Amino acid sequence: MGSAQPRTDEHSAKRGWWTRRLDPDRSLGLRLTLASVAAVLVLVPFSVLSLLVISAWWPLRSVDEGLAESLHEEAVTNSGWTSAMQIWTDVFGPGPLRVLVLAVVVWLWWRGARRVALWAVTTMIAGGLLGAGLKLLFGRGRPELLDPVEHAAGYSFPSGHALTAALAAGVLVLVFLPFVGEIDETRRRRAARWGIWAAALAVTAVTGLSRIALGVHWLSDVLGGWVLGAAVVAATTAAFATWRGRVGHRPSDPLTEGVEEEQHPAGYGQA
Numbered sequence: 001m002g003s004a005q006p007r008t009d010e011h012s013a014k015r016g017w018w019t020r021r022l023d024p025d026r027s028l029g030l031r032l033t034l035a036s037v038a039a040v041l042v043l044v045p046f047s048v049l050s051l052l053v054i055s056a057w058w059p060l061r062s063v064d065e066g067l068a069e070s071l072h073e074e075a076v077t078n079s080g081w082t083s084a085m086q087i088w089t090d091v092f093g094p095g096p097l098r099v100l101v102l103a104v105v106v107w108l109w110w111r112g113a114r115r116v117a118l119w120a121v122t123t124m125i126a127g128g129l130l131g132a133g134l135k136l137l138f139g140r141g142r143p144e145l146l147d148p149v150e151h152a153a154g155y156s157f158p159s160g161h162a163l164t165a166a167l168a169a170g171v172l173v174l175v176f177l178p179f180v181g182e183i184d185e186t187r188r189r190r191a192a193r194w195g196i197w198a199a200a201l202a203v204t205a206v207t208g209l210s211r212i213a214l215g216v217h218w219l220s221d222v223l224g225g226w227v228l229g230a231a232v233v234a235a236t237t238a239a240f241a242t243w244r245g246r247v248g249h250r251p252s253d254p255l256t257e258g259v260e261e262e263q264h265p266a267g268y269g270q271a
Contacts, residue, residue, distance in 0.1 A: 031213040032234065041201040053224070063091045064218075068215060075215065082213075089210040089214060091208075092161075092206075098128075123232060131158055142155075148215050150217060158222075162225025162226050169203055175259065204226065208225060
């Protein structure tokens with residue numbers, strides 16, 4: 001009986017690191033590996049886009065300039081369109097979105113989901129600092145258009161509005177998805193889940209596009225903000241999933257179940 005365990009350990013060691021890492025019986029290792037791969041895959045497009053921006057790759061520059069000029073013409077000739085974009089970019093700007101997330105964080109803390117609250121704060125702060133640092137690193141200038149309809153200070157890449165919208169949308173979706181699981185009917189639960197994701201993607205998309213429409217960002221700036229925001233959310237969510245596994249909670253799928261400390265019949269508040 002005493003020699004069985006050493007043989008098991010010896011057999012496990014001979015299987016190799018990668019095989020043991022992907023063993024379904026070792027669920028934490030499997031989740032960590034998949035989460036790490038997902039975060040890297042999200043960062044790859046941002047890295048490629050950054051290189052294209054730095055090198056001023058002419059096809060990207062041509063698309064940036066063409067779209068900026070087309071939308072600027074619309075903004076100059078259509079005051080209603082311009083006003084709508086200005087209102088949207090103000091309502092869903094970094095300041096209001098951060099206040100909204102902060103309000104949700106306070107609510108989470110009050111309900112007892114304090115680790116989820118800390119995850120949300122960490123995601124927003126990490127993304128904001130990273131975006132600000134990258135702006136200084138790249139030092140890219142904003143579009144210079146005749147008869148501009150909007151002005152913005154600072155550098156251009158990546159877009160702070162697009163980044164913050166992606167961060168806030170990701171945080172809010174992953175916070176509220178657990179409550180969808182409390183819906184009894186499968187069809188209603190699926191519809192609610194799709195509705196939450198659709199609303200988040202719509203707000204993120206229109207917020208980024210409003211910056212191009214107002215002539216203060218290039219398309220590549222907005223794409224960079226979106227991708228960077230998604231990468232930060234993916235990385236912090238993977239870290240949170242690691243904690244869940246280490247404290248013995250069941251594995252979960254953040255895309256459908258969101259981020260929560262533990263499943264409870266009444267939602268958050270049972271920490």
